[in-house]
Amino acid sequence: xxxxGIVKSLILGAxxxxxxxxxxxWADTLQEALTEAYLHNPTLLAARAGxxxxxxxxxxxxxxxxxxxxxxxxxxxxxxxxSTSGPNRFFGAGVDLGVxxxxxxxVRNSIRGAKSRVEAGQADLRGTxxxxxxxxxxxxxxxxxxxALASLSGNQVDVLTVNLQxxxxxxxxxxxxxxxxxxxxxxxxxAQGDYRNSQANLITARENYxxxxxxxPDDLQPPPPLPNLPASVDEAVDYALANNPDxxxxxxxxEASSYDIDVAGSGRLPQVSxxxxxxxxxxxxxxxxxxxxxxxxQSGKDAQIGVSLRMPLFQGGRPAALERQAQARSAAALExxxxxxRDTIAQVRSAWSxxxxxLAVIESSQVAVDAASLxxxxxxxxNSIGSRQILDVLNAxxxxxxxxxxxxxxxxxxxxxxFSLLAAMxxxxxxxxxxxxxxxxYDPVENYDRVRGKVWDWDRDPDPVATATSxxxxxxxxxxxxxxxxxxxxxxx
Numbered sequence: 346x347x348x349x350g351i352v353k354s355l356i357l358g359a360x361x362x363x364x365x366x367x368x369x370x371w372a373d374t375l376q377e378a379l380t381e382a383y384l385h386n387p388t389l390l391a392a393r394a395g396x397x398x399x400x401x402x403x404x405x406x407x408x409x410x411x412x413x414x415x416x417x418x419x420x421x422x423x424x425x426x427x428s429t430s431g432p433n434r435f436f437g438a439g440v441d442l443g444v445x446x447x448x449x450x451x452v453r454n455s456i457r458g459a460k461s462r463v464e465a466g467q468a469d470l471r472g473t474x475x476x477x478x479x480x481x482x483x484x485x486x487x488x489x490x491x492x493a494l495a496s497l498s499g500n501q502v503d504v505l506t507v508n509l510q511x512x513x514x515x516x517x518x519x520x521x522x523x524x525x526x527x528x529x530x531x532x533x534x535x536a537q538g539d540y541r542n543s544q545a546n547l548i549t550a551r552e553n554y555x556x557x558x559x560x561x562p563d564d565l566q567p568p569p570p571l572p573n574l575p576a577s578v579d580e581a582v583d584y585a586l587a588n589n590p591d592x593x594x595x596x597x598x599x600e601a602s603s604y605d606i607d608v609a610g611s612g613r614l615p616q617v618s619x620x621x622x623x624x625x626x627x628x629x630x631x632x633x634x635x636x637x638x639x640x641x642x643q644s645g646k647d648a649q650i651g652v653s654l655r656m657p658l659f660q661g662g663r664p665a666a667l668e669r670q671a672q673a674r675s676a677a678a679l680e681x682x683x684x685x686x687r688d689t690i691a692q693v694r695s696a697w698s699x700x701x702x703x704l705a706v707i708e709s710s711q712v713a714v715d716a717a718s719l720x721x722x723x724x725x726x727x728n729s730i731g732s733r734q735i736l737d738v739l740n741a742x743x744x745x746x747x748x749x750x751x752x753x754x755x756x757x758x759x760x761x762x763x764f765s766l767l768a769a770m771x772x773x774x775x776x777x778x779x780x781x782x783x784x785x786x787y788d789p790v791e792n793y794d795r796v797r798g799k800v801w802d803w804d805r806d807p808d809p810v811a812t813a814t815s816x817x818x819x820x821x822x823x824x825x826x827x828x829x830x831x832x833x834x835x836x837x838x
Contacts, residue, residue, distance in 0.1 A: 375485050375568040376780045381558045382481045383474075383775055384785065387813035392473040393787060394809070399466040400793045402459040404800075410452035411800065412444045432628035439624035446652075449614030450607055458604035465597035467789045471590035475773040477557070482764045484554040488562050490757040491547035494750060496826045498540040501746050505533040508742075512735055525735040532739045544824035551822035559814030564827045571763045572779075573772050578697040581770055585693045586686065588771030595678070595685035602675035609671040612664035613657055621650040689769060696766035703759035710752035717745035 383389065421435040445452070509529040515521040554562050575581040586592065627644040634640050657664070721741040727733040767773040775781040 373563045374566045375482065378481055378485050378554075378558050378562075378565075379478055379775075379778070379780055381560060381814070382477055383781060383787075385559050385812065385814040386477055386557065387811075389473060389477050390813050392470050393789065396463075396466045396470050396789050397792050397796075399463055400789075400796055403456060403463060403793075403797050406452065406455040406459045407797075408800070409455065410445050410448070412442060415441045415443075417441075432631040434629045434631045436627045436629055437625065439622060441622040442620065444619040445616070446619060447615065447617040449611030449616065451611035454604040454607040454611070458601040458608065461597045461601035461604065463793055465594040465601065467793075468590040468594035468597060470789055471771070471774055472594065474775065475590065475768040475771070478773050478775075478778075479761075479765055479768045481554075481557050482568075483761045484550065484557050485562075485565060485568065486757040486760050487550040488547070488554050489565055489567070490753055491543070491550040492565075492826045493753045495540070495543040495547045495824060497746060497749055497753070498536065498543040499826070501536045501742070502533070502540050504742060505529065505536050505739075508735075508738070509533050521735060528736050528739060532743070547824045547826075548822055555816050555819055555822070559816060559819075561819055561822055568760060571760070571767065573767060573777065574763055575697075575766070575770070578694060581693045581697055581766060582690055584772070585689050585770040589685075589689040589769060590771055592682070592685045592689045593771075595682045599675070599678040599682050602671070602678040605671040606668060606675055609667035610664065612660070612667060615654060615656040617655075618653045619651070620653055621648075623648045692769040693766065696762055696769050699762035700759060700766055703755050703762055706755035707752065707759055710748060710755050713748035714745070714752055717741070717748045721745050 416439070418438040419436070421437075423433040509526070512521055512526050512529040516523065516526050551562055575584065623646070625644065625646045630639055630643055632640040632643055721738075721744075724733050724737050724741040728735065728738050764773060767777070775786060
């Protein structure tokens with residue numbers, strides 16, 4: 346098989362089960378990092394809470410079409426100007442019932458629009474989840490790359506230190522010149538600077554990991570193969586157009602905006618409702634007859650029932666303006682669907698291109714590493730017999746280091762690009778990756794089903810508390826690198 350086919354098969358041959366392997370007890374895995382972010386990342390948890398708030402809009406809009414009952418009570422004491430026969434105090438109580446019958450379709454279309462926005466919010470939540478996962482994967486791979494590059498840079502410093510000592514020794518016996526020593530010193534100084542930079546980059550990568558995952562990375566293990574990668578860019582685009590969460594959200598918002606037009610237009614239509622009421626009044630023995638005796642009639646009551654019709658005749662053009670405004674917003678939402686479609690196609694094709702390019706770079710870099718290793722071995726041998734200069738050895742060492750750095754970086758880029766491709770396709774969520782058990786998988790539909798039919802005014806949830814993981818007590822990371830063999834360091838992940 347061609348080498349490129351081998352590289353692709355290593356990634357394309359994955360399955361969902363690959364991300365479900367049990368984690369090693371002594372190290373962190375990508376599965377653990379994604380699980381921690383899924384359960385405790387504040388951005389994702391806030392998005393879920395925001396979606397729960399959106400769910401309530403359906404119940405809010407539905408309440409406008411449900412009966413309403415209002416109770417009233419009052420006590421009045423006349424402190425000045427009361428008649429001698431009274432009354433000089435009143436107590437009143439009443440109950441009123443209103444039942445909307447027809448509102449021009451405002452309630453019905455408001456409910457439909459709210460439902461569409463709930464579905465749009467659920468799609469947005471999917472997009473937030475895949476975005477967080479993409480960031481976690483990138484942070485995870487950045488730490489692995491940072492550790493590999495720091496290890497390579499540190500190894501290069503060790504090699505060049507030994508090389509400088511050997512060069513100095515040979516200079517002492519007159520085998521080499523001062524120029525050879527200066528060249529070795531220069532390369533060592535540059536390598537030491539690169540090593541410091543690689544350490545700083547590693548610390549930055551670990552800090553970013555902590556911010557996303559909520560805990561420090563501990564001896565990260567190589568990631569598993571990515572599942573569900575497409576075989577062609579056309580397949581990826583077709584799947585993304587049907588499943589990309591941002592595109593789905595844009596379509597749902599466009600549908601909701603069409604209902605807003607009907608809601609705005611209902612302002613010019615009649616409203617019909619049925620009402621009923623009961624009132625009770627009592628003068629509390631303050632009503633007297635003409636002879637000054639207390640009246641035997643101190644209370645009264647009445648009940649009423651009827652139908653109310655409200656027909657707008659002229660509102661200064663307000664309903665028409667609201668309807669035109671809703672139409673303009675709907676037009677904007679329809680254009681945004683096309684914009685989201687364009688963005689989705691561009692994201693998929695770009696991620697595919699980056700993924701394929703990184704795979705090709707992996708293949709060529711591996712060839713370069715093998716060739717540079719062989720070249721360095723030959724140059725060192727030739728230098729030992731005097732047919733090669735120290736500069737040739739230094740250049741060969743630098744070429745090998747550059748090839749190894751490029752290989753490590755290409756492996757990181759290929760994995761991140763592959764995951765970004767899955768995210769653009771709508772395949773980078775917990776339900777797709779299969780690393781969260783059924784009991785822990787968050788389903789926004791459950792909350793929607795729970796609240797959409799609630800009508801009791803005193804039915805409230807417990808007071809909210811933050812559940813995201815705080816990183817205040819997480820120790821600042823250092824630039825230490827796990828102890829691995831040279832081959833492992835070069836291969837990285």
